[in-house]
Amino acid sequence: MNVEFVINDFEGPLDLLLHLIKESKMDIMNIEIESITNQYVEYLNKQESMNLEVASEYLVLASELLEIKSRMLLPREKMEEEEEEVDPRDELVNRLLEYQAYKEITKVLKENEEKRSEIFTKTPENVDQYMDEVHGIVSDVTLDDLVDAFKKYLERQKENKPLKTKVTVKEISIVSRRHDIKKILSKKKKVSFFELFPIVTKEYVVATFLAVLEMAKNREIKIVQEDTFSEIIVEAV
């Protein structure tokens, strides 16, 4: 059960540190700074030896850890006028706790996101026909506003495209096209060759064409063309 995480699996240095703390079953309020620093630095070294780029943010935290570690090693100065000693880890612990809280919230958001995606609304009806003729342009809109609005629109259009789209190619088999063609011919007896290609995508055209050839070979259909350049007719046999 030793799952290896690479650096890209983490959202940032705090995420990585939280993971290491959890792995070594430490109490977040009482981090063993020496051990965790070693683990953290070791982890970064390992990533680099695997030729994975380590972002500078990770190095910043590494240096912070080292600094805390060194401050822990130094004999604590008794600060005058101050009743309590300051734990050098406090600041980091607070940041970790805060980050962890947000991380927890993202789980709820994720759940909500999934739930909401199962509920549908429709786009608003087009009510243009009820609109009055062009209203005068509201006067406090400047050209700059329009240019801004247009830029935003373009950017939004760009972002509308999902960054990662899963392209599931719908398998179009020759068998299914044969089936379709048979169906068409059983209704119509005679159709134009081009009517068999209602969708023009490469896969679709190829599958349909092969289906037609196969059916012609099996004498399931007859293909007729009366003159050169006249329409090609496909007939049921």
Add this chain to the structure above:
Amino acid sequence: MKKAVLEGLLFVVGEDGLSFEQIEDVLDIDLEEAKQLILELKEDYQKEDRGLRVDFLGNRFKLTTKYEHREYYQKLIENPLTNTLSQAALEVLAIIAYNEPITRVEIDKIRGVGSVQIVRKLVAKGFIKEAGRSEMAGRPILYKTTSEFLDYFGLAKIDDLPKMEVIQEEEDLEKDLYNSKYEE
């Protein structure tokens, strides 16, 4: 009759939804009556033989399909759920939602990692928007969430977010000052 009109109105506006103000204005009724109508319509739709429901999402009333019927919609639509938000985007959204308005630098500080690209993407998606400028040096842009954000997560209003639990250790001001040199 008014209830039927309201139903039609909800259909026409679709995902844009209706606010109480709009319902009051269009039907020429007061808030009490508007509430009453919405409630009645909501109850009508709760019956099992109805396929829609009146939902309050992103501060607006919307006609939506029922969650219980999701499996049928899944069958209808071949590729659902393709485009969900990344973990990083969720983190940034959560941070903004609980601290709005907030600057990008403050977001980066909490996450411990830069968020420029993500913030830009979220603005373009319409989940967050600029909300003036902070008084801090450089007058950085402040961001806050939009009603699209609420709707996307099925929330009626910003208070519907789950309560945040941070067990903060006691802050020590002096130490903060000491550490502040590490910040940009």
